[in-house]
Amino acid sequence: MIEQMIVNGLLAGFIYIIMALGFTLIFGIMRIVNFAHGEFYMAGAVVVLFLFGALGWNFFLAVVMAGFLAAALGIVIERVLFRPLVGNELPGMIMSLAVGITLQSIALILFGPSEQSIERPFSGTWQLVNAVVPWDRTVVAIAALVILAAFYLFLKYSRLGLAMQAVAQDRETASLMGVESGLIYASAFGIACALARLAGGLMAPIYTIGPYMGELPMLKAFVVVILGGLGSVPGAVLGGLLIGLSESVLSTLFSSTTALIASFTIVLLIVVMRPTGLMGRGAP
């Protein structure tokens, strides 16, 4: 049972990481807490529902298309709605709530309130030591690791990634060095939206799809980044794995309600004892 608990925790943790990466990226660069992140996750699942479920596209092509569409939509939303609010945390947060409710309502009108399911592109299981690992979740975990590695390499070695880090560290100094902050904001928002939609698209065949499916993952992403540190990419990875594993162990040994309470107790303790999170930095 211990092996199964670890496997369950890691599989959940990987998807939390992908969700949290985009969330923390937007905060790190734009200082905006994007509460619409869960709705971008939902939108990714809806795109996959349509392209893969209804039109019969290849699953990975549908997921990638969901990512591209999200990036394009994210760039437009950032430019029109969020750019004027960069650095203003409260108005940015309210705007993100408005965007989230709007996206939810659009999905409700287009697809109705019922939860929908699509055929799984991968089925069956494989054995890892004494744990049973479903193939569909294995694919999600591998995809999450690939996305995480690509994201790390992008931040570490690409000009745009380095510029993003520079803006996150000090927007004014980066601007003096010739970094155009507008491009960075649009790119960060587009990438964050793409990450959320990739997560939603990957999870679409595993869970049910509905207008409100993004609420819980959004909550989890929030918990993860508070634990890891708002704006910290390594923090999101650490936080995602810790929350995934703690939930798995506590849900198995006690109950899912206990696991949920524990997640928020951890957040409360972190906020009180280390407000910047495990690997976060203070506000500039």
Added chain:
Amino acid sequence: MKLKHYLTFATAGLALGLSALTAMAADTIKIGVIAPLTGAGAPWGMAAAEAPKILAADINAKGGLTVGGKTYKVEVVAYDDQYKAAEAVAAYNRLVNQDGVKYMIILSSAATMALKQNVEDDEVVAVTAAYTAKAIEPSTKYLFRMYSTPADYVPSFIAWMKDNVKEKRVVVVNPNDETGWDQTQLSEKLFKENGFEVLGHELFERAQKDFQPLLTKIIAMKPDIIELGGTSPATAGLIIRQARELGYDKLFSKTGGAGPAEIVAGAGAKAAEGVINMLYADPANEGYRRIAAAYKASVGQDPNEILVSFYDGANVLLKAIQKAGDPSDTGKVAAAFASVLPMPSVQGDQLSLGGKAISGVDNQIMTVNYIGVIRDGQPVVIGKTK
């Protein structure tokens, strides 16, 4: 002088318009609906909202509902409570204070428990789908339950399982709320009384979608029946699928909250094969097929079978209003339930008034439920509950 003349004219016109509107409102019987129209409970909530609308459309198409020699149009006003008591209270206040509603359908146990005192104080006649036994007490006058509760039909359901199912080791799984707690308590007791070995019970939050940790724990108990009780059908589908992935190849049963189509959609036909579940409707019944087709024409999706119970509940309510002879006297309407029942359901079964054995008062419409099994992705009726 001219201005004064115009003002007098305008005031008279406004007064006439208002009196015409009042007259129109007086010729309408409004039925309020408080139900989750969004989220995992939406298939039930949409059925709660659409069933009275289908009935109202039928009645209005024939010219309206004749009460005491006067004809009334029937109008349905539905609000979303998101399965939350606080939202239900807001919806109730809006229905009573703004929309002038005196008749109501309430879906969830949480909403009913939050509103039951208001319903009695405001003398609003309400029909509830709440499973919880606590919803109706001996002093209850205006609140009626629209169908038999698990306490009524689960005994015969589990007795049927005793005779027809060879597996005996049960784990009970339910949502962590009023409905789930009651269902857990009841089914554990009945399984034990019928010779089943209850290995334990697990509760989960309604928004939960990842059940692997919970199922890891359950599978370690080595059950041969997982009873899903009041779990919403879409969630039940997810649980079944995830359990099959973890290697569980034994039986699932579901004594409450029917919805075989959603179970199959969530689990897949292969994983859902053999699931024994309670059905509100016989999918082959002509009466049910008619209202299900009307639902699909309106919503664009197949209904949850609970549609039939909401249709019958609304029908009994309107018949009671007719019998009372005065829609403004809700006390008379509440008393008229006893004289309109028994009456036939839309499926042709007999509806009667009962519930005294459990609640201490006959404020419950007693219905017939079916026992179904999923075969090749379709529910097949294999028995009836008493």
